Amino acid sequence: MRVPPGVSSEDFSTALQQFEEAVGKEWVFTSDADVAMYRDAYSPFWGEPDELVASAAVAPDNVEQVQKVVRIANTYKIPIYPISTGKNLGYGGSAPAYSGSVVLDLKRMNRIIEVNEKNAYCLVEPGVSYFDLYRYIQENGIKLWVDVPDPGWGSPVGNSLDRGGGYLLPQFRNHFDSHCGMEVVLANGELLRTGMGALPGSKTWQEYKTGFGPWIDGIFSQSNFGVVTKMGFWMCPAPDSYLAGTVTVPRYNDLSPLIDILGYLENTGCTNGMPFFGSPLLARGPLGQAGPVPDPELTALLDREGGPDPDAMDAYAAKKGIHHWSCTVSFYGGPQANAGNWEFAKERFSAIPGAKFDLHGAYKLPLTPEVQAKFNLPQFGIPSLQMFSIGARSATNPTPGEGHVWFSPIIPRTGEAVFEANRVFRQAAKDLGLPIPPFSLPTCYWERAFIFLFGFPITHDVETNKKNRAAFKKLVAIAAEHGWAEYRTAPAYQAAVMNTYSFNNHALLRFHETLKDAVDPNGILSAGRYGIWPKHLREEAKA
């Protein structure tokens, strides 16, 4: 059995015994076979000495048990790493950020405490998965939707604390923004409730976010300042109807007005579904999905030194008779409102000469199973594992890896930024020998910024992973040089990314560290998560 670094075998053995007394012997896992379940399937260090692995795991059933475990960990200075369902593949999975930590597995805490249909919110524990919540809603005939990420086997608590996103209306799509109130076990074992939850007997914990005084919820996301044991979320009342349509525009430089007009439509609430950009010319779908390999003439145009020449691209598109860009917009609401908003969107997009429109359809909700099969289910609040069925092997990726981590810098929501990001990352990809597509389109999870998303392959080949890790860090640095930075990343890269948020001699990180030292002086909680190290490990981590 592995022992956490800096902890004596004797202390660890005593702590494990006390964990067993706290949660029951059957809920403390120390065998190699059981602990192996917590490996990160997408670890960039897979099979290497530096792979982040747990020493043991403990699975409490309730808040009181979490408090006991945390107090024991504090007594013996055992590093612990809380996880919800541990399914954030590509962002670390269930493996700790500090190798040798004991995973505090909250999966057994899977109570759906309340779903309030009238005021559209829920209160859940960390072990509740999106599937659990969806099943509860379905079985109880509740007319609410939950905004689910892709895939849906993670937990609302874990995904929102990681600041993940979904596909519904903007106010739900950012999962941390859609939360309302949390309960947190602090490193000393004390229990804290945020927002209106701090009021004993509060009637509005899940109905008013900020309570009174400093609003501290944010410090518990992407951090290591407490163990969140309950969280409230605002949910989407089941919409009546859905309409989707696509606008295509002919010229290379039309991307800028296309984005600007979309921004107006979104920010005025005209379109409220998640938009998707594509390129008929490049045969690229949303999320950078690869289509067929482009013909060599087009690849040469895209690969031009200094970036594509708009006139040459336009000539190529005209020759082929294919529009350059597309944007699919969608509308949730009443049927007349959806139809009216689509007409208004068409009117606005028509400011771009040559714009063409394609109405996909207008549908009464819930969708019939036949219609539903045509769609990406998360767009209708339905969790799915469908993304795992998409063949990894393709013409552009004949030897797929074992998984991926996302390189996902935030860039401005402008056409100029998209062109610049493509120019910069395309050149970097060439220099680093990376399989980045010739042109990538950003995703629109957030209302005011784009995510420029690349899946970085993970293999079980040590040398390939080593090369990819170096390349990933290089891309992080290149992005930062251009004013772009990651919004979320796997533990292997969290310190590197945090290092780019360096304004005024890393004032933000130093503030994080000040908080860390105050609320977790023994540094037992999730050491290293998002680059925040406890005092006793800080110098070593930065060396």
Added chain:
Amino acid sequence: MASRREFLQVGIAALALPISAHAGLAPAASALDNAGPFTPLYKVVFDERFPASVAFGAEARSLGLPAHSIRGDITDLWFHDLDAQWKKKPAAVAGLTAQGPLFCLERLAWDHGMRVVFRGDHQYLPAGSIEHILTGPESVVNQAAGLQSDGDDWAPRIANLVARVPEGPSAPSKAAIRARAAAPASAEAEELISWVIAPVAGARIMRRA
């Protein structure tokens, strides 16, 4: 029953033997018919996108097993069937699918004290051959020699193998068998994996009922 880790450890040693040695060790398939008891299979999953998987499913059905078709996505099967079943009582499932469905089901099964107890990787190689790398109970792996002569028609034999995974602890083994076989026409064909996920005594169980 040995853990997957133990399978792999044994497998590494076993794989050091020449392939022909493995094949030579295998008894005739009929010898297994007197063995047992076999792990009862609650569902046998095949993917209708792949001809080999369809043949596997057809053979499973002819063996009286509850074959269930998917098209890559196991969400419906798991959400509407397996999840409820596993919450009541863990039950073994088998399949011949691409990596994605196995990846999901394996992880979903972990929390119910189940593990992959048999795995076969079936990879088409250049020059018209296929390699079957099998890891699992010795009694099953030893039955796989016939794959050498099956050629393109290998999938039904795999159905027979997964149907004969012994219930309870079993000595682990591994074998690699090559045979002549033409790769599927589609350039985008996924590598198929056969598998059995079954309850394993002493394995971690996580979910509350």
